[in-house]
Amino acid sequence: MRVQTKTLVATMGLAALLAVGACAPSADGGGGGSDAGDDGDQGEADPASAEDAASGGDPVEVALITSTTGPLAAYGDTFIEGFHAGLDYATDGTGQIDGMEVVVEILDDGGDTDRAITAARDVIGQGYTIMTGTAVSGVALALAEQAEQNEVLYISGPAAADAVTGINDYTFRSGRQSLQDVATAGSFIDVEGSKILVFGQDNAFGQGNFAAVDGILGAQGAEVSSVMIPEDVTEFTPFAAQVLDADPDMVFVAWAGATSGAMWQSLSQQGVLDDITVVTGLGDASTFNAYGEASDQIDFLNHYFPGAPDNAINDFLVAHVEEAGGTPDLFTPDGFTAAQMIVHAISTAGGGDDVDAMIAALEGWNFEGPKGDYTIRASDHALIQPMYQARLAQDDEGNWVPELVSTVDGADVEPPETN
Structure with a gap:
């Protein structure tokens, strides 16, 4: 070449x-x-x-x-x-x-x-x-x-x-595309009749996630709500309490930026991750060690990691x-x-x-x-195309690495047709 x-x-x-x-x-x-x-x-x-x-x-x-x-x-x-x-x-x-x-x-x-x-x-x-x-x-x-x-x-x-x-x-x-991510998130639960809460930043990114989850999973029979948090917030305890009060079947987390670590720590410490299915996207390898004590309590939708296929x-x-x-x-x-x-x-x-x-x-x-x-x-x-369910587990050196939970057939997460 x-x-x-x-x-x-x-x-x-x-x-x-x-x-x-x-x-x-x-x-x-x-x-x-x-x-x-x-x-x-x-x-x-x-x-x-x-x-x-x-x-x-x-x-x-x-x-x-x-x-x-x-x-x-x-x-x-x-x-x-x-x-x-x-x-x-x-x-x-x-x-x-x-x-x-x-x-x-x-x-x-x-x-x-x-x-x-x-x-x-x-x-x-x-x-x-x-x-x-x-x-x-x-x-x-x-x-x-x-x-x-x-x-x-x-x-x-x-x-x-x-x-x-x-x-x-x-x-x-x-x-x-993003709609395939959202559909993969829905594969972690029986969507019809479920309560799904989008936990995200109150900006275009977070609102876009809410719209996508409502449009895809809401159309499949889920009741979709949200907890949207101002971008300048650094204390997440009261928002974690709102999640617990809502008693959802699944929380879809859409977050990016420097406050991610503190946000995940708060959800973990307040018990959100104990009994609720919490789903987010697994990114590139640079993110695998970033979830702290929450790492093994999160369900990850995933596009690809080398060990998945x-x-x-x-x-x-x-x-x-x-x-x-x-x-x-x-x-x-x-x-x-x-x-x-x-x-x-x-x-x-x-x-x-x-x-x-x-x-x-x-x-x-x-x-x-x-x-x-x-x-x-x-x-x-x-x-x-296929998508993946994944989890993070620690290797012998203490690093968090992805493990395949399940392969989601491409037909099951096919995005709606665009006119």
């Missing part, structure tokens, strides 16, 4: 990852991202330009736009590592499709929408017809708009915003990433799946020039990926 990297110089703006129920505290009390290197060099082997591509057909150029710097650089790194693994898997290690070399140009969006748009317009102007990537929902929506305006194929990465699904004919996704493709992913010096994490399979989708689209369309043919190739496609069975819903391009 020949990879060409490029770093765009621009002012980086802070953008939040929009994910329902999947934000978890980091070990130092921060959000789910972590620091990465100062430059966009991902250590790819054998960089070369398209002109150096092997003969046998015109090369197909792919723009991979994601964060290699900024607050979500760790997510970008894992997506890129997964993409390399997926491309090697789908092309049998050749980096070629029917003699056409796949040339991947990696561009850093820094988590900033304007920067991503600049990168997209640059590569589209050069004739690129395929884009993929980004963990930032706002960036993904902006790239989807560029894809439609310029009639190019775009496969979104880890960005969880439900609005990406069905946004236009040119946009697909390689990861899960049991199949040969996931084994390939893990081995490939580890041999390259990386560590598979939450969004590694999204990069892998994006590469599988791109290879299938190019192969079926006979190249990267016919965007309509590539779209047709992806719509309705059922394939095996690192999480198992995937289906791209033809009507709105939702990616139907």
Whole structure:
């Protein structure tokens, strides 16, 4: 595989990852991202330009736009590592499709929408017809708009915003979406007739979670209520008492930021976790040690951790990433799946020039990926896939590590169809 990297110089703006129920505290009390290197060099082997591509057909150029710097650089790194693994898997290690070399140009969006748009317009102007990537929902929506305006194929990465699904004919996704998180949370209880309480921050993030839980689980017969807490609160005892007074069957926690540790400690100390099913999203590996004494009392919905799937493709992913010096994490399979989708689209369309043919190739496609069975819903391009129930347990060194409780079939957490 020949990879060409490029770093765009621009002012980086802070953008939040929009994910329902999947934000978890980091070990130092921060959000789910972590620091990465100062430059966009991902250590790819054998960089070369398209002109150096092997003969046998015109090369197909792919723009991979994601964060290699900024607050979500760790997510970008894992997506890129997964993409390399997926491309090697789908092309049998050749980096070629029917003699056409796949040339991947990696561009850093820094988590900033304007920067991503600049990168997209640059590569589209050069004739690129395929884009993929980004963990930032706002960036993904902006790239989807560029894809439609310029009639190019775009496969979104880890960005969880439900609005990406069905946004236009040119946009697909390689990861899960927020509604699949919420539906997975519902798999921990018998939803019909249950009392579900959303415990979250009184901001757009928390209110969005409440709306999603009410829309998905409420529609399944649950009575949904909420305890919403101002963002500047640091003492959570009275709010924990409100949860106990409500006597719910399940509490869905949607929380992010520096107060996460204190919030979980309060819920634990006040007994909320003793007799009530409390569910939240399990994030990337940097968050596993962040729940303190509450760790083994929480039920976690999960998109992916390396030990969850049991199949040969996931084994390939893990081995490939580890041999390259990386560590598979939450969004590694999204990069892998994006590469599988791109290879299938190019192969079926006979190249990267016919965007309509590539779209047709992806719509309705059922394939095996690192999480198992995937289906791209033809009507709105939702990616139907398994999800996981997980718990945290301590290893011999005292670190908290995820263990699989159950695999949730993709059909059981399929998001509502987008018109």
